[in-house]
Amino acid sequence: ECTAGSRGFEKIVHRAGEHKIPVISQMPGAAxxxxxxxxxxxxxEQxxxxxEFAARIxxxxxxxxxxxxxxxxVDLIVNLKVAKTLDLQVPFPVLSAATRVLK
Structure with missing residues (x-):
């Protein structure tokens, strides 16, 4: 994991939270x-x-x-604690598709 990227992400999450804006990411550990x-x-796997691509080339x-x-x-991780903080309801189909739900 990139430490600089992680610090930047934490700042983004903090600032977004101040404005009640949800953050969605593909960065490992983001949820x-x-x-x-x-x-x-x-x-x-990546x-x-x-x-394999390099070998072919x-x-x-x-x-x-x-x-x-x-x-x-692909793991879909839903953070219900964040949803609650943002006063958002996660739709059932999203929860059903999740491979992990953080409570």
Whole structure:
């Protein structure tokens, strides 16, 4: 995790909270740091995918010939404590889709 990025994110969450603005992020750990929603991909899987792309390119394949890949799993994390602080109701379909709910 990038410490500078983390500090910047915490400032964003703090400032947004002052104005009752929800924060949604894809940064790992964002929901634990105050985002109402976070969509996270396993960093190891991202690294594996990047390595596979690099190997194909090094083997002579043009990047434009490599199809776009999507991660096998994306975690949706909902922070209900933040939702309550912001006086927001998280819709049931979002809660149902969540892989983790922070209370």
């Amino acid at each position: 634990q740091k105050g985002a109402i929603l976070s969509m996270e991909v396993d960093p190891a 690294g594996q995918m990047a390595a 090094l083997a002579g394949k043009k990047p434009s010939q490599i199809p776009v890949a999507t991660p096998k799993r």
